[in-house]
Every structure is written in C-alpha cells, then in structure tokens.
Amino acid sequence: MSELRISGLRKAFNGCAVLHDVDLAVQPGTLLALLGPSGGGKTTLLRVLCGFDRADAGTIEIDGIRVVDDNLHVPTEQRRIGYVPQEGALFPHLSVTENIVFGLPRTQRRARHRVAELLRLVGLSDDYAQRMPQQLSGGQQQRVALARALAPSPSLVLLDEPFSSLDAALRLETREAVAEALAATGATAILVTHDQAEALSLGHEVAVLWEGKLIQRAAPQTLYRRPATRELAAFIGDAVLLPGIAENGIAMCPLGRLQLVAPVPNGRVDVMIRPEQIHLLSASETAADHSTVQDALVTSITYNGRDADICLQLSSAAQSIIRARVPGHRSPKVGERVRLSVDSDVIAYPHR
Structure with a gap:
C-alpha cells in the first residue's frame, strides 16, 4: 500500500x-x-x-x-x-x-x-x-x-x-x-x-x-x-432545480417550505432536489412527516422497469414542471392527479 x-x-x-x-x-x-x-x-x-x-x-x-x-x-x-x-x-x-x-x-x-x-x-x-x-x-x-x-x-x-x-x-x-x-x-x-x-x-x-x-x-x-x-449536481445524477428564497436555513420554493442541509446566504436561490426525494401520494393521503404537500397532474411517464420517471405539472404554479422517480410498480397513470411531498433535506445554490 x-x-x-x-x-x-x-x-x-x-x-x-x-x-x-x-x-x-x-x-x-x-x-x-x-x-x-x-x-x-x-x-x-x-x-x-x-x-x-x-x-x-x-x-x-x-x-x-x-x-x-x-x-x-x-x-x-x-x-x-x-x-x-x-x-x-x-x-x-x-x-x-x-x-x-x-x-x-x-x-x-x-x-x-x-x-x-x-x-x-x-x-x-x-x-x-x-x-x-x-x-x-x-x-x-x-x-x-x-x-x-x-x-x-x-x-x-x-x-x-x-x-x-x-x-x-x-x-x-x-x-x-x-x-x-x-x-x-x-x-x-x-x-x-x-x-x-x-x-x-x-x-x-x-x-x-x-x-x-x-x-x-x-x-x-x-x-x-x-x-x-x-x-455538478446535474452531472452526478438527475437534479430538479427550482427557484426559491432562502432565509435562516429554510428555502421556500414551488414544492413548499424545505429544510436546507447546508448553509447558504439569505436571498434568491436555486433549490436542488433529487427526483427520488419527491414522493407521490394519492389525493387523500398526507405526508407521514407532516411536510408540505403540493397538488400536481401527471403529464408523462417513462417506465424503466424497476423504476419510472414521472413528469408532473404543479397546480400552484403554471410554469413549474417537476420530475419525480418512483418504484416501477408504483407508477401512476398519465392524467392522474397526485400530491407531492419532499423527503429529507435539500441543498441550494445562490441564484445567478
């Protein structure tokens, strides 16, 4: 050695x-x-x-x-x-x-x-x-x-x-x-x-x-x-980047109020979320950890076998298209309305 x-x-x-x-x-x-x-x-x-x-x-x-x-x-x-x-x-x-x-x-x-x-x-x-x-x-x-x-x-x-x-x-x-x-x-x-x-x-x-x-x-x-x-976030794996505002370790973005895992200056930021952090819930479900839940419409699905990539349109923001990844056997249907919650902390980069 x-x-x-x-x-x-x-x-x-x-x-x-x-x-x-x-x-x-x-x-x-x-x-x-x-x-x-x-x-x-x-x-x-x-x-x-x-x-x-x-x-x-x-x-x-x-x-x-x-x-x-x-x-x-x-x-x-x-x-x-x-x-x-x-x-x-x-x-x-x-x-x-x-x-x-x-x-x-x-x-x-x-x-x-x-x-x-x-x-x-x-x-x-x-x-x-x-x-x-x-x-x-x-x-x-x-x-x-x-x-x-x-x-x-x-x-x-x-x-x-x-x-x-x-x-x-x-x-x-x-x-x-x-x-x-x-x-x-x-x-x-x-x-x-x-x-x-x-x-x-x-x-x-x-x-x-x-x-x-x-x-x-x-x-x-x-x-x-x-x-x-x-x-680098986009190169290492699929990344969802959303505009947001950071304040005292919290980021507000189209997916709600999210905890930041690393410090970033207060102000405008780009919030980075991995697709597998986004959980799909049925219209009647609530998040187990009581995190913010957003309504969305499934617009397309790419089925990969063991998992599926889901494209979603947020009901609260006309321009926000979100990509989530779910186990293949839990793939929803195109046109289905679902609710989204984010699992775990996220990171953000100062907006430029």
Whole structure:
C-alpha cells in the first residue's frame, strides 16, 4: 500500500491548458474514483502519473518517493505503477499466462510467477492459464489485464475506464471482481471514469475533475447529496432545480417550505432536489412527516422497469414542471392527479 501525493500539477498541449494546478492526495489502500465529463483532463492526469506524458509544472510523489518535479521525470518503468487501459490491450499472440508475466524479470517469467494466485484473485480458474485472448470474453480480458497489472506488486494501480466497452450485465460483474481483487491486495488505486454510477459504487472517495480543475472530492454519498455546484449536481445524477428564497436555513420554493442541509446566504436561490426525494401520494393521503404537500397532474411517464420517471405539472404554479422517480410498480397513470411531498433535506445554490 502506497500513498500518492500530487501538488500544483499542470499540463498543456499546444498552449491549451488541460490540467490547472491539480492538488490530490490518495491515502494507502484507497480506491479513488476520478470522475468527470469527456475532455475534463482525466486521461491526461493518468498519463502524467504513469510517465507517458511530461508535466509542465508541479510534483508527484508515490510512497514518499518523488517521481515528478520541475527538474525530474522518472521513467515509466521505474515508477512501480500497474496500468489497466480501456480495452485491456492483451497481446493477441501470447497466452493468458504469458500476458500476465510479460512485465516481470526473465527468471520470474520462466517460473510463471504467481499466475495461479493472480488468476484466482481476479475471479478466474487455473483453466484460463493457457487460453489465448481471443478465447476470452471482454470481461475476462479485463480481469487478465488487471492480473498483469498486479503481477509486479505495484505501488499504485491506475485503471483508465476499464469497463467502458462492456455491456451492462458484464460491466457490473467485472467491476465487482476488480473491486474485490483490489481490496484483497490492499492496493492504492485510481479508477478513471465518466460513469457516475460506477464512480459512486466503486470509489471509497470520488474526486471530480472539471475542465482541468479538481472541483470537489468527497465520500460518494456526500458528493451525491451535496455537490459543490449546480452543474455538478446535474452531472452526478438527475437534479430538479427550482427557484426559491432562502432565509435562516429554510428555502421556500414551488414544492413548499424545505429544510436546507447546508448553509447558504439569505436571498434568491436555486433549490436542488433529487427526483427520488419527491414522493407521490394519492389525493387523500398526507405526508407521514407532516411536510408540505403540493397538488400536481401527471403529464408523462417513462417506465424503466424497476423504476419510472414521472413528469408532473404543479397546480400552484403554471410554469413549474417537476420530475419525480418512483418504484416501477408504483407508477401512476398519465392524467392522474397526485400530491407531492419532499423527503429529507435539500441543498441550494445562490441564484445567478
């Protein structure tokens, strides 16, 4: 287990800044999910960490050893980093065993060092050892790529969107296997992804890189419940943003009087509510917690199976369209009149 420290890291291509003074510390044994939209700088940061690209400024330390500063660029092969690319990138002419031991010293390659152990670690049996990459599914190839990255006992493991090419069911199965393998080794790891669910479910912590700047780092639940900006709120998950007035920790908005979970200056605000916080009640029901209830008309429904997205028109505000999310089996009908209540506290951003 190793600690990673990045300070003031900058990188530009052809005069266009991609990383802006990035500061980041990852504690030993932590799996950090690095989340952000495409073009936000995630892959560039990974490439600089690996040594594939040179930093323009800043420092990087891995397990207390400096590998990057203004006058230092330690070669990739000397950084003790395990790297798992998007497509696995296995050598097609080598067997699974030969792929796993490829980066090891010659004596360890001949001894097939730790192959059986590593295969079991990533959830594959010994039977896979002599298979060729083309005989593996996409998820199996990604597991072999992780085994290859773990073979030299690296100080740090970097995963660059390793599940992006897999279908939904295989993606879930593979990422669970990868998470278990990383936890079993106690590896310090960074997972780069633009998939919000993936980042929130896998990361012990999530850091968001936005236009080359690290704008928030938090535990997954905190990041989802209290995103730093309204843009991040919409990126992390579906967000209902409503105009309101904040006063002494309370926000008044089209959905009533709501408690704010974080302080905000008094005045005009945009109130952020997650769709699943909005509960649908029948016309005769009252909210269990006696919260404010608003009447609404169901205007459309998108049925997703286990849940449904409901579009609603508030009776009290002609221009207010609200989106709620309910369990699929509790989906109402278009044209039905319902009552709405908001569960839990909400956050707000100063209006601009």
